[in-house]
Amino acid sequence: MSISVNNISKSFKGKTALKNISFEVKKGELFGLIGPDGAGKTTLFRILTTLLIPNHGEATVVDFDIIKDYKSIRNNVGYMPGRFSLYQDLTVKENLEFFATIFGTTIEKNYDLIKDIYVQIEPFKDRRAGKLSGGMKQKLALCCALIHKPKVLFLDEPTTGVDPVSRKEFWEMLKRLQNKGITMLVSTPYMDEAAICDRIALIQDGEMLEIDTPKKIVKHYSKTIYNVKANNMYQLIKSLKSYQHNYSVYPFGEFVHYTDTRTDFSPIDLQHYLTSKNLKNISIEITQATIEDTFMELAK
């Protein structure tokens, strides 16, 4: 195993950030931690990268113990923290040289690993990091986290605040790194990104709700979901929420995802009800559960 976490708990002044967390990440796996703000993702990253000591439990990274072998872990992992972690006043090249130097290596030595990513920011190599766009900053941060050829890479919300095109590019880069044998633990609040991971853990309020492949996780959703649409979204949500048989009502893009408490639910009944609420152009169709639906259900 590349990462093994066994019953880790952490509290801050009586407030629990992580509760008995256990999971394993296999060598070469791209493993996603999916959860909202405050779920405990950053705390877990800080513990696994030896920046924070847990109150209870044990963990190993590349078979090194997070407490006893913290120095070995620091030499073997790369960490891209959530907030921009680089030196804003140093140029792109200077930042990279700085990170290479503190790990006793050079850009040239490990250029192969970062080449694909670095060529995209090379035209800006003399620009100060603080003056880069969001997507460029992420690429530089990734290069800096990779410059010492880590075996495991920790990425805390690497695409938060990055535009959709750069987000897609970023995940393509992660896939290429995975092909080079790097194990990755990556957190994201974006459910579409979760689907790209080999396995994901859904985390909320410091607890793991579920761990599985994205495909299997949605199979855990037992109810039939309907995509409901009408001419007035606000009125539609309000009406569905006051419908006596509703089990769940969540806006989902141009639709509302609706589930019903009855086993013999007939969409016709719902159609009549919505018509009585003056809604028009109503459509009600069965749809597949998404990771987001599963998360909402588990988090209920």
Ligand SMILES: Nc1ncnc2c1ncn2[C@@H]1O[C@H](COP(=O)(O)OP(=O)(O)OP(=O)(O)O)[C@@H](O)[C@H]1O
């Ligand atoms: N140093 C600290 N002191 C006090 N409370 C903390 C500290 N660090 C984290 N917490 C609390 O622990 C909980 C988990 O925080 P954490 O930052 O790990 O969550 P997160 O999932 O990474 O969310 P975010 O994306 O907002 O960082 C939150 O309630 C947070 O307020």
